[in-house]
């Protein structure tokens with residue numbers, strides 16, 4: 724077991740972890756943060772997406788022990804005392820889910836995506852330009868699968884918040 728210190732949703736955690744445990748399993752099994760979902764456990768679906776030091780990652784592909792000192796944000800950290808985050812509220816408004824299993828990953832991914840747009844980071848589609856458009860959002864969200872096929876409403880929700888921020 725290895726000692727591990729990390730901050731999750733603004734709260735400091737100290738724990739001991741088996742070096743084989745993924746960040747996803749640490750969150751779900753050791754810390755009871757079950758909002759992050761295990762879809763494939765192979766980096767293919769994005770259901771496990773969390774934000775680490777401002778970057779979205781697939782937590783199923785990352786060993787917990789490699790995150791000593793990191794700041795992690797999960798879906799449980801999105802809402803505040805003021806209520807849902809703008810993206811959470813937009814997902815509700817646009818009916819951007821059916822079963823909801825992919826939704827925590829979609830919202831974490833979209834939250835980091837908005838920050839990437841603000842930093843002017845290009846994607847495979849935009850290469851050097853950063854333009855807000857349906858195609859651009861689809862490319863940037865392509866790591867998050869939704870087997871219910873709520874894609875159109877997910878894109879609408881993200882575009883609405885992105886445009887409001889712009």
Ligand code: FES
Pocket residue numbers: 760761762763764765766767768769770771772781782783784
């Ligand atoms: S559970 Fe991590 S990408 Fe599917």
Ligand code: FES
Pocket residue numbers: 819820821822823824825826868869870871872873
């Ligand atoms: S809402 Fe069911 S998988 Fe996306």
